[in-house]
Amino acid sequence: MSTTGQRTRGAFLRSATVVAVAMAIMNVAAYGFTLIGSRRLMPEQFGAITALLGLLLIGNVASLGLQATGARRLATHTGEGAASLADAMLKAGRRAAAGLTVVCLVLTPLFMWLLHIDSIVAIVLLAPTLGCLTLMGSQLGVLQGSHRWTELAAVYTTSGLGRLVLGGGALLVHPSLDWAVIGLALGSVVPALLGQLLLRGSSGATGAQVKEVVRETMHGTHTLLAFFALANADVLFARALLDEKDSGYYAAGLIVAKACLFLPQFVIVLVFPSLANSPGDTVRLRRAVLAVAGLGVCAVAGTLILPDLVVAVIGGKAKYAELGPYTWLFAIAGSAYAVLQMVVYAAIAQQEKRAALAIWLGLVVLAVAAGIVLGTDTATGLNGVKVLVAITSTCALLLSAGLATGLHRQASN
Known part of the structure; x- marks a missing residue:
């Protein structure tokens, strides 16, 4: 194998290790929150938080769609204009996050009825949580498509640790459904803020670019x-x-x-x-x-x-x-x-x-x-x-x- 090939292979393995470790931390932390909930909450409340997590999983599909779109568009982009393309992704992410937040708030009574959850606090906080996750999806897509693996890993890590430390910590302090969801909401803010910080130089997107991103998403x-x-x-x-x-x-x-x-x-x-x-x-x-x-x-x-x-x-x-x-x-x-x-x-x-x-x-x-x-x-x-x-x-x-x-x-x- 040539020296260039060895370097490329070595760089890929290093990137793979960094991303694998970060995603392992994220997933283990998510399971950690679930295990804390199963032990700290009464069965009825644990069933409620599991149902809410299920709704987040469904709603998070928009985040994954944004990430896939961003990664594909940035990876296939050639020439200048990467900053404007990244900005288009972030703007589309903000629009999607705002839209999903409003939809969730409007559907609050329906969710309360379907899931048999009486806590309006828990249901209402579902909306901003999903909004932050959607925004994070657009940020992850830009980082992934740009091969910024270390920064991508940092967002993944803070996503998991935010859920475990703030969500799990809230359950340890006060084992209740409301506190669990408050912790989850705060935990979702952390990676979104970090992603915004890492991508603060993106600018110049046109309305047509944003529409193309939304259509593909x-x-x-x-x-x-x-x-x-x-x-x-x-x-x-x-x-x-x-x-x-x-x-x-x-x-x-x-x-x-x-x-x-x-x-x-x-x-x-x-x-x-x-x-x-x-x-x-x-x-x-x-x-x-x-x-x-x-x-x-x-x-x-x-x-x-x-x-x-x-x-x-x-x-x-x-x-x-x-x-x-x-x-x-x-x-x-x-x-x-x-x-x-x-x-x-x-x-x-x-x-x-x-x-x-x-x-x-x-x-x-x-x-x-x-x-x-x-x-x-x-x-x-x-x-x-x-x-x-x-x-x-x-x-x-x-x-x-x-x-x-x-x-x-x-x-x-």
Whole structure:
């Protein structure tokens, strides 16, 4: 290998390490907040904060869409005008943040009714929290597309630590739903302020540039919304089609699945700009998928070797001992969705407009299959849990193969 190649490889590995560590800190901190909540709050209040986090997860799709758009546009930009393009991204982020904040405030009564939450403070603070997360998404997109990995890592780190220190700290001081949401809201402000500081030199965007960003963001957001709807639908099927005990087992197992889904996200963050800059590069995509799958294999092996430890982490042996022998199935499911997520981002990078439709169709197939197998009591109890997680894994892998094949054909034409 040439000296230049060695330097490039070394720089990439250093960037990968920095981003991987930052995202690991962010995800561990997020789980830390959840664990503190599960231990400090009463079950009713923990259910409420979990529901609010679910709403944030859905609303955060706009943030991810902004990030993907910013990363793609900056990565493919050539010549002068990077500052104005970054400014267009930030302005679009501010507009989206303001819009989502207003929508959330308007929907406050509906959220209170749907989620059975009486605290108006908790529901109202959801709006500025989501606004800050949306603003952060536009900032992350600029940093990612510009390959400013250290600054990107700093924003990711403060995002996780803000949630853990301020949100978890609020729960330790006063274990209540209101205090938990106040801590979450304050925690979301910190990374947004840091991102604003890091990108303060961006300026000069035209109205046309901002409109282009918004238009592309809507397409990317739709694709990601389809993915997250698919990735989170199984918990709804479990709740509707299994009894309360078994749906509880499934919810606990999903902690493992989500950990395996988020584990390889740093690969997506690092590879996405190069995929956008080289659309149709199937070799690069194949390597990225293999990297994500390799991390998944390691996770599955860990659950097979240390099932008791996994059960202790997700909720304790006393409650979930029966789930121990099957945690590896959830690791497979989470890893399968991680592979699908990689392919979905490749589709966004390649501006594949049919990806969202394919994912929505996959969701319909998943719903029909779950309804037939579980709704007719073909599989019940823990068998039902195992069958549902197997169905979701299969659906994710088939969709990954189908989308990847479509991207390859599009690149060949």
